[in-house]
Amino acid sequence: HIGLVILGLASFNIQGIQGAVFQLLNFTVISAGAFLIIGSLQHRVGSTEQISLGGVATTMPLLASLMFLYGIAAMGVPPTSGFTAEFLILMGVLKSRTGAGLAALFAMVIAAGYFLTLYRKSFFGPVTSDVIKSAVDLRPRELLIHAVLVLLVIGLGLFPSLILDLINGSTTAWIGHLNIS
Numbered sequence: 001h002i003g004l005v006i007l008g009l010a011s012f013n014i015q016g017i018q019g020a021v022f023q024l025l026n027f028t029v030i031s032a033g034a035f036l037i038i039g040s041l042q043h044r045v046g047s048t049e050q051i052s053l054g055g056v057a058t059t060m061p062l063l064a065s066l067m068f069l070y071g072i073a074a075m076g077v078p079p080t081s082g083f084t085a086e087f088l089i090l091m092g093v094l095k096s097r098t099g100a101g102l103a104a105l106f107a108m109v110i111a112a113g114y115f116l117t118l119y120r121k122s123f124f125g126p127v128t129s130d131v132i133k134s135a136v137d138l139r140p141r142e143l144l145i146h147a148v149l150v151l152l153v154i155g156l157g158l159f160p161s162l163i164l165d166l167i168n169g170s171t172t173a174w175i176g177h178l179n180i181s
Contacts, residue, residue, distance in 0.1 A: 001027045001074070007104055008089035012178065016092020017171045022163055023085035026073065030082065033070040033149040037063060040142065044135045050118065055127030060137040064123045066146050071119055073153045075112040081156035
Protein backbone atom coordinates (compact mmCIF):
# COMPACT_ATOMS: atom_id res chain seq x y z
CA HIS A 1 0.00 0.00 0.00
CA ILE A 2 2.83 2.37 0.67
CA GLY A 3 4.10 1.61 -2.82
CA LEU A 4 0.76 2.82 -4.18
CA VAL A 5 1.07 5.98 -2.12
CA ILE A 6 4.52 6.63 -3.59
CA LEU A 7 3.20 6.01 -7.11
CA GLY A 8 0.32 8.40 -6.49
CA LEU A 9 2.64 11.12 -5.25
CA ALA A 10 5.07 10.52 -8.12
CA SER A 11 2.27 10.95 -10.67
CA PHE A 12 2.40 14.70 -9.95
CA ASN A 13 -1.26 15.17 -10.80
CA ILE A 14 -4.30 15.91 -8.67
CA GLN A 15 -5.86 12.44 -8.95
CA GLY A 16 -2.71 10.61 -7.95
CA ILE A 17 -1.91 12.90 -5.05
CA GLN A 18 -5.46 12.93 -3.69
CA GLY A 19 -5.52 9.15 -4.01
CA ALA A 20 -2.23 8.90 -2.13
CA VAL A 21 -3.50 11.01 0.76
CA PHE A 22 -6.79 9.09 0.81
CA GLN A 23 -4.85 5.80 0.78
CA LEU A 24 -2.85 6.86 3.83
CA LEU A 25 -6.09 7.38 5.74
CA ASN A 26 -7.58 4.17 4.35
CA PHE A 27 -4.49 2.14 5.19
CA THR A 28 -4.51 3.47 8.75
CA VAL A 29 -8.12 2.41 9.31
CA ILE A 30 -7.93 -1.03 7.70
CA SER A 31 -4.59 -1.80 9.36
CA ALA A 32 -6.07 -0.95 12.75
CA GLY A 33 -8.99 -3.28 12.09
CA ALA A 34 -6.85 -6.10 10.74
CA PHE A 35 -4.39 -5.87 13.63
CA LEU A 36 -7.27 -5.97 16.12
CA ILE A 37 -8.60 -9.10 14.42
CA ILE A 38 -5.17 -10.75 14.42
CA GLY A 39 -4.74 -9.86 18.09
CA SER A 40 -8.15 -11.33 18.87
CA LEU A 41 -7.21 -14.53 17.06
CA GLN A 42 -3.93 -14.78 18.93
CA HIS A 43 -5.69 -14.23 22.25
CA ARG A 44 -8.48 -16.74 21.57
CA VAL A 45 -6.64 -19.46 19.64
CA GLY A 46 -3.04 -18.96 20.73
CA SER A 47 -1.76 -18.77 17.17
CA THR A 48 -2.03 -16.77 13.99
CA GLU A 49 -0.38 -19.39 11.80
CA GLN A 50 -2.50 -20.46 8.87
CA ILE A 51 -2.10 -24.17 9.59
CA SER A 52 -3.63 -23.69 13.06
CA LEU A 53 -6.67 -21.66 12.01
CA GLY A 54 -8.84 -23.82 9.74
CA GLY A 55 -12.56 -23.41 10.43
CA VAL A 56 -12.37 -20.15 12.35
CA ALA A 57 -15.38 -18.79 10.44
CA THR A 58 -17.50 -21.62 11.87
CA THR A 59 -17.01 -20.65 15.50
CA MET A 60 -16.22 -16.95 15.09
CA PRO A 61 -18.31 -15.67 12.17
CA LEU A 62 -18.22 -12.01 13.23
CA LEU A 63 -14.45 -12.03 13.53
CA ALA A 64 -14.12 -13.76 10.14
CA SER A 65 -16.57 -11.35 8.48
CA LEU A 66 -14.73 -8.30 9.76
CA MET A 67 -11.41 -9.67 8.57
CA PHE A 68 -12.96 -10.18 5.14
CA LEU A 69 -14.25 -6.60 5.10
CA TYR A 70 -10.83 -5.22 6.00
CA GLY A 71 -9.29 -7.45 3.35
CA ILE A 72 -11.59 -6.31 0.56
CA ALA A 73 -11.01 -2.71 1.63
CA ALA A 74 -7.28 -3.35 1.26
CA MET A 75 -7.99 -4.79 -2.21
CA GLY A 76 -9.94 -1.69 -3.21
CA VAL A 77 -13.34 -3.29 -3.70
CA PRO A 78 -16.36 -0.94 -3.91
CA PRO A 79 -18.01 0.42 -1.75
CA THR A 80 -15.06 0.50 0.62
CA SER A 81 -12.68 3.38 1.21
CA GLY A 82 -9.96 1.37 -0.50
CA PHE A 83 -11.75 1.62 -3.83
CA THR A 84 -11.69 5.41 -3.89
CA ALA A 85 -8.04 5.57 -2.89
CA GLU A 86 -6.82 2.97 -5.35
CA PHE A 87 -9.02 4.24 -8.18
CA LEU A 88 -7.66 7.78 -7.82
CA ILE A 89 -4.08 6.55 -7.60
CA LEU A 90 -4.48 4.37 -10.69
CA MET A 91 -6.12 7.18 -12.64
CA GLY A 92 -3.30 9.53 -11.72
CA VAL A 93 -0.53 7.05 -12.47
CA LEU A 94 -2.08 5.85 -15.74
CA LYS A 95 -2.40 9.49 -16.79
CA SER A 96 1.29 10.21 -16.21
CA ARG A 97 3.09 6.86 -16.49
CA THR A 98 1.03 4.20 -18.25
CA GLY A 99 3.58 1.42 -17.76
CA ALA A 100 3.85 2.02 -14.03
CA GLY A 101 0.06 2.14 -13.77
CA LEU A 102 -0.32 -1.19 -15.55
CA ALA A 103 2.37 -2.73 -13.34
CA ALA A 104 0.55 -1.45 -10.24
CA LEU A 105 -2.73 -2.87 -11.51
CA PHE A 106 -1.08 -6.25 -12.09
CA ALA A 107 0.42 -6.20 -8.57
CA MET A 108 -2.99 -5.35 -7.11
CA VAL A 109 -4.55 -8.39 -8.81
CA ILE A 110 -1.77 -10.65 -7.49
CA ALA A 111 -2.18 -9.21 -3.96
CA ALA A 112 -5.95 -9.78 -4.10
CA GLY A 113 -5.39 -13.41 -5.08
CA TYR A 114 -2.93 -13.82 -2.24
CA PHE A 115 -5.34 -12.39 0.35
CA LEU A 116 -8.30 -14.47 -0.86
CA THR A 117 -6.23 -17.67 -0.79
CA LEU A 118 -4.87 -16.91 2.67
CA TYR A 119 -8.34 -16.01 3.93
CA ARG A 120 -9.92 -19.20 2.57
CA LYS A 121 -7.24 -21.43 4.05
CA SER A 122 -7.21 -19.67 7.41
CA PHE A 123 -10.90 -19.11 8.04
CA PHE A 124 -12.72 -21.91 6.22
CA GLY A 125 -12.50 -25.67 6.03
CA PRO A 126 -13.07 -28.17 8.78
CA VAL A 127 -12.50 -27.24 12.40
CA THR A 128 -9.63 -29.47 13.46
CA SER A 129 -8.60 -27.86 16.73
CA ASP A 130 -10.40 -28.13 20.06
CA VAL A 131 -9.25 -24.60 20.84
CA ILE A 132 -11.09 -23.29 17.77
CA LYS A 133 -14.16 -25.41 18.58
CA SER A 134 -14.47 -23.68 21.95
CA ALA A 135 -13.37 -20.19 20.86
CA VAL A 136 -15.70 -17.28 21.62
CA ASP A 137 -16.58 -14.76 18.91
CA LEU A 138 -16.09 -11.03 19.35
CA ARG A 139 -17.62 -9.53 22.47
CA PRO A 140 -19.80 -6.37 22.50
CA ARG A 141 -16.94 -4.12 23.58
CA GLU A 142 -14.78 -5.40 20.72
CA LEU A 143 -17.67 -5.02 18.28
CA LEU A 144 -18.08 -1.39 19.31
CA ILE A 145 -14.48 -0.65 18.34
CA HIS A 146 -14.92 -2.45 15.03
CA ALA A 147 -18.20 -0.62 14.40
CA VAL A 148 -16.31 2.68 14.32
CA LEU A 149 -13.74 1.26 11.90
CA VAL A 150 -16.43 -0.31 9.69
CA LEU A 151 -18.29 2.99 9.63
CA LEU A 152 -15.12 4.68 8.36
CA VAL A 153 -14.37 1.96 5.78
CA ILE A 154 -17.89 1.97 4.32
CA GLY A 155 -18.70 5.63 5.00
CA LEU A 156 -15.60 6.95 3.25
CA GLY A 157 -16.20 4.50 0.43
CA LEU A 158 -19.72 5.81 -0.12
CA PHE A 159 -18.94 9.46 0.63
CA PRO A 160 -15.32 10.08 -0.38
CA SER A 161 -16.03 13.77 -0.84
CA LEU A 162 -15.92 14.13 2.95
CA ILE A 163 -12.14 13.73 2.70
CA LEU A 164 -11.52 14.82 -0.88
CA ASP A 165 -13.14 18.22 -0.26
CA LEU A 166 -10.87 18.72 2.76
CA ILE A 167 -7.67 17.94 0.88
CA ASN A 168 -8.54 19.51 -2.47
CA GLY A 169 -7.17 22.97 -1.64
CA SER A 170 -3.83 21.74 -0.35
CA THR A 171 -3.28 19.23 -3.15
CA THR A 172 -4.20 21.81 -5.79
CA ALA A 173 -1.82 24.33 -4.19
CA TRP A 174 0.96 21.74 -4.06
CA ILE A 175 0.53 20.93 -7.75
CA GLY A 176 0.49 24.68 -8.54
CA HIS A 177 3.63 25.23 -6.50
CA LEU A 178 5.43 22.61 -8.57
CA ASN A 179 4.15 24.28 -11.78
CA ILE A 180 2.71 20.99 -12.98
CA SER A 181 -0.74 20.69 -14.47
